[in-house]
Amino acid sequence: MKFFLDTADLNEIEEAASWGAIAGVTTNPSLYAKIGGRLDDFQSHIKRICDLIDGPVSAETVGTTRDEIVREGLELATIAPNVVVKVPTMVEGLAATRVLADKGIRVNMTLCFSVPQALLAARAGARYVSPFVGRFDDISEDGIEQLGGIATALSNYDFSSCGVDGESIEVIAASVRSANHVTQAALMGVDIATVPFGVLKKCVEHPLTTNGLARFMADWEKVKNA
Ligand code: E4P
Numbered sequence: 001m002k003f004f005l006d007t008a009d010l011n012e013i014e015e016a017a018s019w020g021a022i023a024g025v026t027t028n029p030s031l032y033a034k035i036g037g038r039l040d041d042f043q044s045h046i047k048r049i050c051d052l053i054d055g056p057v058s059a060e061t062v063g064t065t066r067d068e069i070v071r072e073g074l075e076l077a078t079i080a081p082n083v084v085v086k087v088p089t090m091v092e093g094l095a096a097t098r099v100l101a102d103k104g105i106r107v108n109m110t111l112c113f114s115v116p117q118a119l120l121a122a123r124a125g126a127r128y129v130s131p132f133v134g135r136f137d138d139i140s141e142d143g144i145e146q147l148g149g150i151a152t153a154l155s156n157y158d159f160s161s162c163g164v165d166g167e168s169i170e171v172i173a174a175s176v177r178s179a180n181h182v183t184q185a186a187l188m189g190v191d192i193a194t195v196p197f198g199v200l201k202k203c204v205e206h207p208l209t210t211n212g213l214a215r216f217m218a219d220w221e222k223v224k225n226a
Contacts, residue, residue, distance in 0.1 A: 001182075001189075007031055008034070008049070010035075013052050017052055023056075026108070056083075056108075059086060064092060069092060070099045084108045084127065086108045097121065104165070108126065119153060122162055125162050128172050129169055129172070135175045
């Protein structure tokens with residue numbers, strides 16, 4: 001499974017990129033608002049992220065009609081070659097995805113909550129589809145089970161002729177809230193997990209690693225003093 005970072009924070013991206021294990025970044029309007037982002041700086045900000053990450057960077061459209069989404073998507077795609085246009089899974093989003101994919105532009109269909117939505121995203125030419133895990137948990141449903149259903153359904157078919165350059169659609173586990181979400185996604189073979197920086201740090205840590213390191217250090221002191 002690949003790890004994407006789910007943030008618009010340049011410091012987090014720079015730090016996580018230095019760990020050498022991050023394959024991409026996903027952003028959304030909420031994440032951009034969270035860092036105090038301004039409309040007139042949006043495209044420059046996405047460009048800065050693209051310069052930091054050697055991999056796909058999802059930038060979300062906010063239009064509600066297919067024409068608006070296509071216009072925004074075409075503009076976003078000019079920012080850098082690694083921009084992926086993020087489009088909500090809805091009728092206008094599907095139509096816009098088809099147009100963008102036919103122009104060779106990679107799309108990440110977001111806000112996906114069901115198997116039929118994911119299948120339609122794939123048919124419309126999406127390069128990625130992002131089922132949201134945590135938002136199901138927020139309403140006391142099992143987001144991991146939903147993710148598993150989507151991953152299995154997509155794996156039943158060959159979508160390589162639907163998208164850009166014969167690339168097959170990949171599933172991005174999104175709205176990830178814990179290292180356990182990452183574990184469960186990986187156990188079911190999901191292609192990618194996009195994780196907030198805090199969750200990524202938790203994925204690196206384990207109490208036995210921390211204790212084991214402390215023990216090695218203490219023993220190494222003994223070696224030095226022997
Ligand atoms: C990523 O592509 C999604 O926009 C993000 O993971 C949503 O996360 P949230 O449910 O915590 O807002």
